[in-house]
Amino acid sequence: MKREFAIGLLLCLSILSVQAAGPASIARAERALWPDGVAAVSDYNRASRAEALVFVNALSDLAERDDETLKATLGIKSVDRGSVKRWRDLVLTRLFENYRLARRSCVPDEAFCQPVDSPAALVEQGRQLSSQLPARYRPWFTGADAFHRRYVGELLRLAALFPKVSSEIDSFGAHERSGLELPDGHFLWTFDDGPTGAAGTTDALLPVLAQQGIHGMFFVLGERLQKRLQMDGAHAVQTLYDGQCVALHGWSHETHQKSPRWQASILDTRNLVQDALGAAYRPHFRPPYGQRRADSGPFFVENGLSVALWNIDAQDWNASLDARQAGERVLTLMLLWRRGVILFHDSHGKAAAAIPWIVAQTRDAGLSWEDCRHY
Template sequence: MGMRARIGFILSAFLIFPPAWAGADETCPRAGTLGISRTVEIDTTGGPGFGTEHYKAYDFLQDKEVVLTFDDGPQKYSTEAVLKALADECVKATFFSIGKMALGYPEIIREVAKAGHTVGTHTWSHKAIGKLKTFDDGRAEIERGISAVHRAVGGPIAPFFRFPTLVDTPEAVAYLGKRNIAMFSADIDSVDYRRQSVDHLIKSVMQKLDKRGKGIILMHDIHKRTAKALPVILAQLKAKGYKIVHMTPKAPVVTLAEYDETIEKEAKGLPQVGAERPLSSIVKTVGGTPPKNEAADSASTENEESEPEGMPASSLPAFPSAAPPATVPDASSPSPPASGSLPDSEKHSENGAPDSGSATNDPAVPAAGMSSRLATQHTADSASAPPGSTAPASPAQAASVVRTVSADEVRNQAAAEPSPGNMAPVTAHEAPKAPHKSLMERAKETWKLWFGE
């Protein structure tokens, strides 16, 4: 048998009888992964607070349960590495995104939502609310952050908010209560913004967790050291018997129209999610030899429906709208700052310490052009335990705020109302299925595996 015949036989055998590692099922849950132990639904009416470092009323975690949270993103490379580490272990987390960063990297924050993670907000530019001249400025930081992240995701986001530097003010707490937005502190601060080795970061997080036994862990997806440490942290959580809890909201946040309009000016032409067209459908070589990437795009679009990058428009639910609440004071939005990334003076952690180890790069904020959406949040009475209260809630009160969602319920919700991300995950464990590969693609992969490029 000649060499070509032998190679052909080997390729045929792999296509017909692929080994387990070549055609492994990439859906979650997968055997041996950390996974999610339970999904909880949080009723944010009245603005409840979570995280015992500041809010002790609603401690819903049991022993050995952990909630993973990430602040300040998205960021190129580091957020992508964090997403991969979470996907490898079939784990879901909550991301508190900064408005400027989300507008700078909309494609990344969309991937966060598409992967089923919960997306909350962390102000527009990470300014400490208590250090601003007036609360009108603080309200603008909060609302512009919400509108910007909502705009970048292009779909529902959670009414979950975390204060920069973890410092709130009475006015801000009262305002978020009227807006029915939950506030999140933390139980365990990784202090990953400090210059340190990856090994030291891993050891520090696990020691704090082992001492407390459970908790909401605060990390930052803008730091490379955190992205490098996360796979090991997840492996140690699994080895030590910790369980991951995924937080989801009972209802999405509703943006305010005046801040949506302000963010449209900041976006400067960035199209609405679902409105993008593939480059190959816009620019086509008609003379000469097309570049390889254009030829590949053209070939792929011949057999597929034209669908934009990011989340397809068909998967986006309608955005709720209502009249502006009378109890939420109006204020004109301040002049928008120059678009870009987080200023160097504001690249700091929840404790305000500058990060000398890994500063973020300035994202090129894309330009704007989507008609603004009129959407406002209705008000509601405050929760029985006020935000910031140090007195723990009774079991009945806690049960009215945090509810464990069964897998069947999540599946039914997903079937009834599809969403681009965190509002209705397929199951408590599932991740999007890997795309189907043709026989030719599988043959090429097998050739590359055995013989190289």
């Protein structure tokens, strides 16, 4: 009993320490405020340019604050200024390129089509945006400005803590991927924390993906997969994931940055997935909370594994967001980043409703759903 209590206490402390690194509030988008839709290529690109301009304006305001102001604003105790600067420079370079890609469909006198020749020029356009907006976009701008200020705060918090607290905000090497390496307009759907029990939210999601023609990546927890296999047998679980891919999320949902058994957690899960699911297995590991050791690269390379991060977070685990709100957040971030890995959780039921809505909204926007079998 004493040993069980000690283990439980350590687990609780671990969870609390991870939660303490999370954002105090979540950015929420309201796509209904955007007056043009995003279904066609030209409409999608117009919305993409608009989101980029609002984001860079919020970024230039928040990222340039001094350390004491940042700590108070973000609710953290220290700021790694080098990490913040590196992240800011990379983001501005990416968004400059995204804006230029989105300008390809511009026609004369179209909104959000001002030419820019550098990241600095993009920031300047973002600063001028509110004074140049046509009246029809003003309700959208008010909501978008609030969204991106909170979203920049989410990312800036991670950048300020990195690498002391590792996350998806930055990479430790070429063995790690986040989705930003994908071509423009390509997105991979991914799902964490499953599988659930029979007739749970994992089972409800998989037919939806099949109906949409989506081949997604499921990052499973070893202990949950083992329980499902014991209950239903290998054949049933193989049938469940037919057409999808199964990768690793560790044995249990704990940080792999400080755990003394992080290697065993990954290898035990790999062995279980390989033995039970065979061809569905993919050699990728997604660290819970994005947390992994800075010196873990050789381990992953030696074992033929990549670290699978993400750049679009649905935050669907958060009880304050319903399925529609999670979908609106994802769609807004798709417009901003224009490519990437989308993170949902099949341990929650929101993806099954959000994904068909996102697909319908972007039906003719020229997007491609990356096949997990070729990622």
